[in-house]
Amino acid sequence: MLSYIIDGGKKLEGTVSISGSKNASLPIIAGTILSGKISKLYNIPNIDDIQITLKILKMLGCRIKKNNNKIEIDTSRMNKKEIPEDMMRRMRSTVVMAGAIIGRFKEAVFSYPGGCEIGARPIDLHLNAFKKLGINIEEKAGFIYCKCDKIIGTEIDLDFPSVGATENIILATVLSEGTTTITNAAMEPEIVDLAKFLNKMGSKIQGAGTNVIKITGVKNLKEVSYKVMPDRIEAGTFLCMVAATGGKVKILNAELEHITPIIHKLEECGCNISIEGKNIKLEAPKKLKCVDIKTMPYPGFPTDMQSIFGSMLTLAKGTSIVVENIFENRYKYISELKKMGSKIQLEGKTAIIKGVRRLNGTKVEATDLRGGAALVLAGLMSKGTTKVEQIQYIQRGYEKLEEKLQALGAKIIIKNT
Numbered sequence: 324m325l326s327y328i329i330d331g332g333k334k335l336e337g338t339v340s341i342s343g344s345k346n347a348s349l350p351i352i353a354g355t356i357l358s359g360k361i362s363k364l365y366n367i368p369n370i371d372d373i374q375i376t377l378k379i380l381k382m383l384g385c386r387i388k389k390n391n392n393k394i395e396i397d398t399s400r401m402n403k404k405e406i407p408e409d410m411m412r413r414m415r416s417t418v419v420m421a422g423a424i425i426g427r428f429k430e431a432v433f434s435y436p437g438g439c440e441i442g443a444r445p446i447d448l449h450l451n452a453f454k455k456l457g458i459n460i461e462e463k464a465g466f467i468y469c470k471c472d473k474i475i476g477t478e479i480d481l482d483f484p485s486v487g488a489t490e491n492i493i494l495a496t497v498l499s500e501g502t503t504t505i506t507n508a509a510m511e512p513e514i515v516d517l518a519k520f521l522n523k524m525g526s527k528i529q530g531a532g533t534n535v536i537k538i539t540g541v542k543n544l545k546e547v548s549y550k551v552m553p554d555r556i557e558a559g560t561f562l563c564m565v566a567a568t569g570g571k572v573k574i575l576n577a578e579l580e581h582i583t584p585i586i587h588k589l590e591e592c593g594c595n596i597s598i599e600g601k602n603i604k605l606e607a608p609k610k611l612k613c614v615d616i617k618t619m620p621y622p623g624f625p626t627d628m629q630s631i632f633g634s635m636l637t638l639a640k641g642t643s644i645v646v647e648n649i650f651e652n653r654y655k656y657i658s659e660l661k662k663m664g665s666k667i668q669l670e671g672k673t674a675i676i677k678g679v680r681r682l683n684g685t686k687v688e689a690t691d692l693r694g695g696a697a698l699v700l701a702g703l704m705s706k707g708t709t710k711v712e713q714i715q716y717i718q719r720g721y722e723k724l725e726e727k728l729q730a731l732g733a734k735i736i737i738k739n740t
Contacts, residue, residue: 329702422494476501613641656694
């Protein structure tokens with residue numbers, strides 16, 4: 324079992340370059356199915372979630388060439404329409420492949436998705452949207468069978484601005500007949516990146532980045548080359564890790580507009596931040612100040628950063644209030660932080676964090692991707708040695724995390740324990 328071993332208490336200083344976005348890469352890779360041609364993708368992070376997704380494509384009959392962060396995907400010989408059950412249960416984001424497979428072949432078979440256990444994430448919104456598009460859905464023995472003669476554009480009003488449902492509707496309707504309008508659509512930058520990629524292929528998608536998206540079906544798509552956006556959550560994570568250790572950093576390859584809520588909260592904490600194009604400089608104060616946070620759909624404060632901030636605020640001066648409005652089980656990391664000496668009280672979806680003088684290194688266990696990153700952050704600012712177990716969750720979403728932290732002066736290694 325692989326673990327991170329962290330010798331804490333070191334200021335992080337230096338420069339770090341942000342990798343391509345995990346949450347943009349996954350639906351874009353799914354979108355390559357639609358063309359039935361060759362797609363060349365750049366800036367794809369080398370992380371476990373990407374490896375699983377590419378493995379699924381190979382199992383479906385696609386051919387893949389990989390060279391570092393460049394991937395060439397040939398979907399012309401794809402001949403299977405069933406997403407393997409074991410892969411589906413390992414990673415929730417595989418569900419967006421369903422929309423792409425249905426969009427191209429008018430049928431798909433898949434099971435309910437798995438992934439991090441951070442709360443109920445039903446796919447009812449996805450299935451209801453498929454039904455409105457004229458897709459027949461049958462559930463048998465844990466599998467979902469989707470089939471139709473043709474997909475006809477319609478109006479879909481989402482009960483909640485779900486990122487996954489918005490992506491699935493877009494992917495399912497690019498090659499449809501007529502126009503589909505999604506209201507209360509998710510507005511995340513990753514939705515915009517997916518639309519840019521598909522439009523470069525020849526799709527007709529308007530309004531991505533707003534709460535109303537229109538997709539006008541086209542007959543076919545062309546070969547394309549596309550560079551994926553930088554990972555806004557990785558950028559936020561490194562900014563918080565440096566802030567937590569009292570250091571200073573220059574972040575390369577970041578999109579400021581994607582992380583504005585994160586920047587504002589770090590400034591509230593007392594950090595000095597300056598922007599130079601796509602580079603961000605942060606210098607931490609001697610002691611962070613407490614802040615209040617409420618997670619909201621984009622452009623609000625991202626739920627993926629809640630645990631990272633929660634961990635950082637354990638040493639801030641005063642009391643911070645954190646409210647999680649998206650996923651109800653996203654506080655699992657708190658029980659692990661308490662082992663390190665944090666003072667956190669949970670009341671429903673609210674965490675009350677009273678800053679302490681120091682955390683002490685100990686053995687902790689990651690239970691999900693972002694919660695695991697929060698424990699690494701805690702280890703970096705703790706006294707003594709911290710062992711973070713179950714790091715496969717963290718490796719799902721961060722490319723070469725330990726190497727990037729080592730370059731900033733952190734004492735962190737991966738060990739087989």
